[in-house]
Amino acid sequence: MNDAPAPLGLTDHEAYSLPLDKIDVSQGRLFQNQLHLPYFERLRREDPVHYCADSQFGPYWSITKYNDIVAVDSNNKVFSSASEFGGITIRDRRPEVRRESFIAMDAPRHDDQRKAVSPIVAPQNLARMEAGIRERAGKVLDNLPRGEKFNWVEKVSVELTTQMLAILFDFPWEDRHLLTRWSDVATADIAAGVVKTEEEREEILAECLAYFTRLWNERVNADMQPDLLSMMAHSPATRNMTPDQFLGNLILLIVGGNDTTRNSMSGSVLFMHRNPDQFAKLKANPALLDSAVPEIIRYQTPLSHMRRTALEDQEIGGKVIKKGDKVVMWYCSGNRDDTAIENPNAFIIDRKRPRQHLSFGFGIHRCVGNRLAEMQLKIVWEEILKRFDRIDVVGPETRVFSSFVHGIEDLPVIISG
Amino acid sequence: MPHVTFIEHNGTAHTVEAVIGKSLMEAAVDNSVPGIDADCGGACACATCHVFVAPEWEAKTGTRNEAEVAMLNFAAEVKPNSRLSCQIEITAAHDGLVVHMPDGQH
Numbered sequence: 001m002n003d004a005p006a007p008l009g010l011t012d013h014e015a016y017s018l019p020l021d022k023i024d025v026s027q028g029r030l031f032q033n034q035l036h037l038p039y040f041e042r043l044r045r046e047d048p049v050h051y052c053a054d055s056q057f058g059p060y061w062s063i064t065k066y067n068d069i070v071a072v073d074s075n076n077k078v079f080s081s082a083s084e085f086g087g088i089t090i091r092d093r094r095p096e097v098r099r100e101s102f103i104a105m106d107a108p109r110h111d112d113q114r115k116a117v118s119p120i121v122a123p124q125n126l127a128r129m130e131a132g133i134r135e136r137a138g139k140v141l142d143n144l145p146r147g148e149k150f151n152w153v154e155k156v157s158v159e160l161t162t163q164m165l166a167i168l169f170d171f172p173w174e175d176r177h178l179l180t181r182w183s184d185v186a187t188a189d190i191a192a193g194v195v196k197t198e199e200e201r202e203e204i205l206a207e208c209l210a211y212f213t214r215l216w217n218e219r220v221n222a223d224m225q226p227d228l229l230s231m232m233a234h235s236p237a238t239r240n241m242t243p244d245q246f247l248g249n250l251i252l253l254i255v256g257g258n259d260t261t262r263n264s265m266s267g268s269v270l271f272m273h274r275n276p277d278q279f280a281k282l283k284a285n286p287a288l289l290d291s292a293v294p295e296i297i298r299y300q301t302p303l304s305h306m307r308r309t310a311l312e313d314q315e316i317g318g319k320v321i322k323k324g325d326k327v328v329m330w331y332c333s334g335n336r337d338d339t340a341i342e343n344p345n346a347f348i349i350d351r352k353r354p355r356q357h358l359s360f361g362f363g364i365h366r367c368v369g370n371r372l373a374e375m376q377l378k379i380v381w382e383e384i385l386k387r388f389d390r391i392d393v394v395g396p397e398t399r400v401f402s403s404f405v406h407g408i409e410d411l412p413v414i415i416s417g
Numbered sequence: 418m419p420h421v422t423f424i425e426h427n428g429t430a431h432t433v434e435a436v437i438g439k440s441l442m443e444a445a446v447d448n449s450v451p452g453i454d455a456d457c458g459g460a461c462a463c464a465t466c467h468v469f470v471a472p473e474w475e476a477k478t479g480t481r482n483e484a485e486v487a488m489l490n491f492a493a494e495v496k497p498n499s500r501l502s503c504q505i506e507i508t509a510a511h512d513g514l515v516v517h518m519p520d521g522q523h
């Protein structure tokens with residue numbers, strides 16, 4: 001069904017006709033046009049640990065099978081996330097735009113900083129946030145146009161994800177759009193035009209820092225509150241961050257929760273539309289959301305990869321990865337590996353072990369926000385099912401040009417009146 | 418076969434048969450005990466199989482291994498008797514084992 005390897009034709013031809021050593025899965029266009037899956041299917045069969053000697057991002061290894069990815073992801077002694085070696089994406093972070101944050105640190109510094117913010121998503125805090133998220137989701141859905149075409153991404157996914165972040169930071173509600181703006185500015189490719197120069201980017205991020213510094217100063221002197229900023233201000237591991245570290249961690253938290261949750265929310269509407277049998281099952285039994293939500297996140301795989309750098313020689317799947325090599329774990333491929341997941345190309349909302357997927361990563365960097373993201377998606381769908389009979393996708397979706405963020409920019413839908 | 422008991426955060430107890438040589442986590446998952454998510458399937462890479470071992474059983478369940486220590490670092494409400502249940506291998510000596518579960522796994 002949707003996103004399954006494209007049928008025989010040009011795509012398969014392209015993926016299967018190239019000599020193996022010419023296969024370079026890092027190209028954004030493959031993901032934008034949904035051509036990537038046949039490439040990964042071939043690699044999993046013929047060369048699961050694949051070396052590409054020449055790409056726009058330089059030479060890199062691709063890890064494509066589920067179990068090999070778990071092995072790399074949980075071996076953080078050998079496979080480093082540290083920004084000084086290039087960080088966590090296939091594109092090396094250029095030294096002048098490198099900013100510290102714990103996603104791009106190794107133990108033990110990573111551990112202390114992560115510990116300072118992870119209580120925000122502890123079960124009690126999630127429960128506390130739930131009512132607010134639900135109420136606001138309901139409002140957004142109630143105000144959607146009926147019987148007329150609109151972009152689901154803009155009106156629902158972006159709006160609700162922004163609101164979730166505002167709740168998380170206890171950010172001034174009327175200014176919440178700034179969060180999305182800063183996230184876009186922090187991650188945009190200069191070529192994409194969101195900002196025109198690195199200087200412009202730095203100027204806008206300086207505004208972000210100034211805004212948050214003001215909030216920080218209010219909260220550091222107040223009693224501890226269960227929002228992310230208060231937690232950072234009151235925790236010994238993060239209380240004395242330099243402004244640059246503070247900004248780095250802010251951006252991590254804003255960006256980490258933003259595109260990923262947004263794109264899962266957009267993807268979910270598309271998957272339900274393309275799999276009417278699954279949608280019917282869900283409508284008949286909304287309790288299935290507990291497994292439908294992780295299935296949505298597996299099927300979307302909002303981050304196609306995470307990258308590591310080898311700190312010593314290491315054998316994986318019969319190949320020797322050399323010290324200093326760039327190693328890319330393709331979660332989008334592992335999530336379609338039929339040796340780990342049964343019938344992986346199908347979207348099945350009542351799978352037996354739906355949480356067995358790679359979308360959140362594994363090991364010490366495993367997504368801090370994973371249960372929050374699941375809760376947000378579950379709430380949206382519970383509220384959708386209460387209100388709408390169905391959501392029709394009425395045109396082709398537009399996707400993001402990127403081999404990192406697997407995203408949807410435009411999803412035209414109509415909700416009948 | 419040894420019987421083991423999982424007690425949910427709300428006090429509900431589940432006594433199930435465990436299989437010697439398999440993990441304590443598998444005893445929960447194979448018997449559909451709620452509250453053990455085990456997202457990574459036992460690779461010690463997710464910390465969503467967190468349990469608290471009843472004090473009288475600590476000697477028989479051993480101590481945390483290195484990878485387990487690293488993962489438990491980030492679990493919510495870690496206590497001295499916290500373990501990842503996928504890292505406890507069931508033996509005949511575990512008949513009667515009792516473990517408690519946290520409020521949620523994440």
Ligand code: HEM
Binds near residue numbers: 302303365
């Ligand atoms: C469906 C939604 C989401 C997906 C697919 C996702 C995916 C990921 C992945 C793959 C990683 C691992 C990075 C690595 O191994 O290098 C990660 C880490 C992280 N995520 Fe998420 N994420 C999501 C939602 C969120 C949300 C809502 C938050 C906000 C609280 C968040 C905050 C973070 C942070 C702070 C890290 C860094 C953890 C560390 O390095 O220890 N994520 N995420």
Ligand code: FES
Binds near residue numbers: 456464488501503504
């Ligand atoms: S099942 Fe993942 S750590 Fe135990």
